[in-house]
Amino acid sequence: MSNSGFPEAVFLRRADGTGYGFFYRSDADYRHAVDSFVRPILRSFSGAPVPGQPAPQAHLKTAIATFLGQAFDKAVPAEVGAEGVSRAVAACVADVFDSRAPRVVVIERKDGPLAVRPGIEFMRHPGFPLAIVVDADAHGGEAHFFTSDTDYRRAAQAPPGPRCWLPQIVFRLYARTPSVMAGRPLADGTEGRHSVEFRGISFGLPAPLEERAGV
Incomplete structure (x- = not known):
């Protein structure tokens, strides 16, 4: 696994598919x-x-x-x-x-016990996100994890809620993505509008980031 000497990303993954990135x-x-x-x-x-x-x-x-x-x-x-x-x-x-x-x-x-291991699966970029992170704090924030495209689509096509809303936006905007997508919530103080600024994280490897047609 490619090694930069420091971890560019660390994921704390719960059994229910939630956690932190x-x-x-x-x-x-x-x-x-x-x-x-x-x-x-x-x-x-x-x-x-x-x-x-x-x-x-x-x-x-x-x-x-x-x-x-x-x-x-x-x-x-x-x-x-x-x-x-x-x-x-x-x-x-x-x-x-x-x-x-x-x-x-x-x-x-x-x-x-805690298990700490290299996250080599995040370097493979299957075309859908394995992790979607609410990039709200200095180093990241809460995250949702997916083990398959079916798992991702199930979550992304469900109605958004207060604890799970970012996968729905990613799915609506992008046809293919790197293995990790991070979205930073933004607010327009003058007009009161809210938006999300996305970035795909490829860890220096070739990875797709394709918008959906008509978006």
Whole structure:
């Protein structure tokens, strides 16, 4: 799998096909996300060790697992939000892959433990989106995942709702897409109109992005 040294995308994927998608623009951007989560935790352990207290790295692993557990359980506190999850996700990837992470990483929870693996399927671009991300925060946001074109069409042709509305717009606008589509909600402050700015993410590989005829 192509390796850029830092993860350009990390997907936290729940069993029900929902989750989060986060994008890191550069190694510096990724490292900043990692450090913003890791450093405050390790700083709290500065000074002489306290007998019976967990080692700093053990405490860090517990903190990562706690944050990601909340994300999988759909119980992220409002004050943490998607951006807080993006930092815990970055710290998780750094802990697992150390110096060089895959270009795309997937975090899943199967029968309890977290599984962190290269997301090689997102590099294959089958012509429909495997992930559609609401690119609302600094690093991304909530996402919907699809395992097949049938799965995608079923969701995209269902009536939109407050928790699932972006796939319907992607389906209406595009006949073929890269494996990842990100949509940033926009609002016109003067006229009160809302729109979505889309980008297809190909990870440097050939990928289709074809608008539907007549759109």
